[in-house]
Amino acid sequence: MSRLLIVAFDVAESSSLAGFADALGIPFDLLLLSAGVPAPIGAEKVFLAGMPSIPVADAMAKALARFAAPYTHVAAVSSMRSKDILARTAGVLDAAMVTDAVEVLGVRKFKRPVFAGTVMATVEVAPSAILLTVRPAGFEAPEPAPNGPAENVVLDADSMAERSAVSARSGGRPDLTQAKVIVSGGRPLKDAATFERVVGGLADALGGAVGATRAAVDSGIAPNELQVGQTGKIVAPDLYIAAGISGSTQHMAGIKDSKVIVAINKDPDAPIFEAADLGLVADLYEAIPELLAKVKS
Amino acid sequence: MNILVPVKRVPDPYAKVKPLPDGSGLDTAGLKFEVNPFDEIALEEAVRLREKGLPASITAVSVGAAECEEQLRKALAMGADQAILVETSDALDSSVVAAELAALVLELGIDLVLMGKQATDDDANQVAQLLAAKLDWPQATFASAVEVADGRVVVKRETDTGEETLSMRLPAVVSADLRLNEPRYIALPGIIKARSKPLERRPRATEAVAKVRVVFYEAPPAREPGRKVSSVDELVAALKDRGVIA
Ligand SMILES: Cc1cc2nc3c(=O)[nH]c(=O)nc-3n(C[C@H](O)[C@H](O)[C@H](O)COP(=O)(O)OP(=O)(O)OC[C@H]3O[C@@H](n4cnc5c(N)ncnc54)[C@H](O)[C@@H]3O)c2cc1C
Numbered sequence: 001m002s003r004l005l006i007v008a009f010d011v012a013e014s015s016s017l018a019g020f021a022d023a024l025g026i027p028f029d030l031l032l033l034s035a036g037v038p039a040p041i042g043a044e045k046v047f048l049a050g051m052p053s054i055p056v057a058d059a060m061a062k063a064l065a066r067f068a069a070p071y072t073h074v075a076a077v078s079s080m081r082s083k084d085i086l087a088r089t090a091g092v093l094d095a096a097m098v099t100d101a102v103e104v105l106g107v108r109k110f111k112r113p114v115f116a117g118t119v120m121a122t123v124e125v126a127p128s129a130i131l132l133t134v135r136p137a138g139f140e141a142p143e144p145a146p147n148g149p150a151e152n153v154v155l156d157a158d159s160m161a162e163r164s165a166v167s168a169r170s171g172g173r174p175d176l177t178q179a180k181v182i183v184s185g186g187r188p189l190k191d192a193a194t195f196e197r198v199v200g201g202l203a204d205a206l207g208g209a210v211g212a213t214r215a216a217v218d219s220g221i222a223p224n225e226l227q228v229g230q231t232g233k234i235v236a237p238d239l240y241i242a243a244g245i246s247g248s249t250q251h252m253a254g255i256k257d258s259k260v261i262v263a264i265n266k267d268p269d270a271p272i273f274e275a276a277d278l279g280l281v282a283d284l285y286e287a288i289p290e291l292l293a294k295v296k297s
Numbered sequence: 298m299n300i301l302v303p304v305k306r307v308p309d310p311y312a313k314v315k316p317l318p319d320g321s322g323l324d325t326a327g328l329k330f331e332v333n334p335f336d337e338i339a340l341e342e343a344v345r346l347r348e349k350g351l352p353a354s355i356t357a358v359s360v361g362a363a364e365c366e367e368q369l370r371k372a373l374a375m376g377a378d379q380a381i382l383v384e385t386s387d388a389l390d391s392s393v394v395a396a397e398l399a400a401l402v403l404e405l406g407i408d409l410v411l412m413g414k415q416a417t418d419d420d421a422n423q424v425a426q427l428l429a430a431k432l433d434w435p436q437a438t439f440a441s442a443v444e445v446a447d448g449r450v451v452v453k454r455e456t457d458t459g460e461e462t463l464s465m466r467l468p469a470v471v472s473a474d475l476r477l478n479e480p481r482y483i484a485l486p487g488i489i490k491a492r493s494k495p496l497e498r499r500p501r502a503t504e505a506v507a508k509v510r511v512v513f514y515e516a517p518p519a520r521e522p523g524r525k526v527s528s529v530d531e532l533v534a535a536l537k538d539r540g541v542i543a
């Protein structure tokens with residue numbers, strides 16, 4: 001019998017895979033690793049691990065492998081953390097690993113982007129347990145439904161690594177992967193202060209998150225966790241404003257699930273205009289202050 | 298100390314790759330192939346560790362068809378001491394590659410595997426983790442700084458929310474992210490000069506079979522074509538019209 005375990009690292013993730021579970025159409029349970037109350041998604045059973053922090057991948061994977069052994073499917077929202085941990089769990093279980101599933105075609109058949117999202121691949125999995133990281137944007141969330149009984153579980157594990165110097169730089173803005181509005185900046189933003197003033201200023205006025213290109217991150221204009229794209233965050237806001245971004249394949253890979261893409265670029269031939277719903281050919285240093293003034297009024 | 302750097306042959310990441318009309322594969326005609334950019338970064342890091350005084354022998358390995366020799370020659374030119382091609386025409390997935398790498402790691406007495414976090418063709422981001430799990434070694438993915446001293450490797454790694462540092466006893470597996478370093482440029486003469494370095498071809502060591510197979514390739518759904526607006530006022534009006542700003 002097929003059975004899915006949804007692994008939510010935190011409460012925010014607990015509702016993200018309801019649409020995926022619905023599409024897969026097999027009975028499912030929910031494992032919430034951090035402390036908190038999970039969203040009602042119609043899980044048959046809920047397991048609460050109440051972990052104060054998520055252990056290093058080797059330890060987390062060992063514990064997860066023990067817990068997930070009875071399941072045919074184990075899924076988590078795509079993130080750097082879930083890729084780190086679930087792929088290792090797949091190794092421990094000698095299970096199949098599917099990264100970034102965006103569509104369910106059958107219990108063993110999924111669609112996923114390859115080549116920075118310029119090609120979609122349909123993958124078929126041989127009979128073995130399947131671990132998946134899933135991009136929720138493509139799945140329609142069903143109506144909330146009450147979960148079955150909850151049970152506290154202990155997932156204990158020792159890591160071979162020592163973790164230190166953890167930095168989490170969140171300036172009170174919404175999380176990029178959850179945000180409804182994102183304002184992103186590229187290479188022409190000069191320096192961190194300019195980036196924060198121009199891009200951050202507009203984002204705050206719109207109640208949104210801030211993103212950046214690799215070029216901006218590499219040159220120290222923006223911190224690494226803001227990178228959007230093939231090798232950064234995959235985002236799916238209602239509104240994505242790209243300012244001073246050329247529109248490389250690698251950047252576009254991260255934003256194509258956005259509902260409305262706005263490009264502000266002074267080069268009328270920039271590739272970003274091919275993908276943007278609304279394009280404004282303008283100097284961002286003039287257009288953004290004007291836009292800011294108009295959305296504030 | 299023995300360092301293993303797995304390198305994958307991938308189509309030029311800046312080229313446009315198209316599915317074949319019948320979806321059975323990819324149109325590779327006229328495509329240039331390169332060393333996966335993240336593997337170049339991993340190799341560069343291995344070479345820099347040696348240049349900083351770590352006595353290290355660096356082996357580059359590729360699992361795949363005979364053509365991978367081209368990328369292994371590049372790896373030798375960048376500073377690998379020897380290269381191994383595990384030659385096969387079998388269908389590969391991450392688990393098969395990890396099984397082959399694990400066998401090689403044990404045979405060669407590897408202390409540190411430095412590899413890419415992700416191949417830019419399959420975008421899988423799996424092999425490092427699968428390999429570390431198989432070997433039951435500690436892992437640090439998404440590395441942005443690597444130091445080796447006193448039998449340990451200390452890795453600064455990128456996370457969803459910032460950075461953290463992991464200190465691990467060797468042996469260990471480390472996967473490289475973009476900001477670990479900028480690989481040196483190797484001109485063609487350098488690649489020719491590296492011809493004298495040893496490159497061994499050998500068959501597969503395991504019978505692992507792919508668990509995940511691609512059965513169809515297609516273009517992603519196209520977005521509705523957009524339009525240009527001529528002023529900020531028009532932009533604001535269009536955004537209000539679509540209900541994405543108040
Ligand atoms: C393996 C690999 C992975 C990668 N992963 C990612 C990734 O995850 N995310 C990512 O973003 N990139 C990634 N890249 C890099 C990517 O290829 C591009 O180099 C990068 O996205 C370019 O960033 P940019 O648009 O800021 O800079 P540029 O390409 O330099 O574009 C800057 C744009 O700003 C415009 N401009 C300049 N001044 C102004 C002004 N005053 N007002 C308005 N417009 C202005 C210019 O016309 C230009 O179009 C990756 C590359 C590789 C090889």
Ligand SMILES: Nc1ncnc2c1ncn2[C@@H]1O[C@H](COP(=O)(O)O)[C@@H](O)[C@H]1O
Binds near residue numbers: 333421424
């Ligand atoms: N066929 C291969 N031969 C050698 N190394 C590989 C191969 N496939 C993947 N790798 C290594 O595994 C890393 C991650 O690849 P992937 O998990 O496929 O995204 C790559 O950056 C390489 O270092």
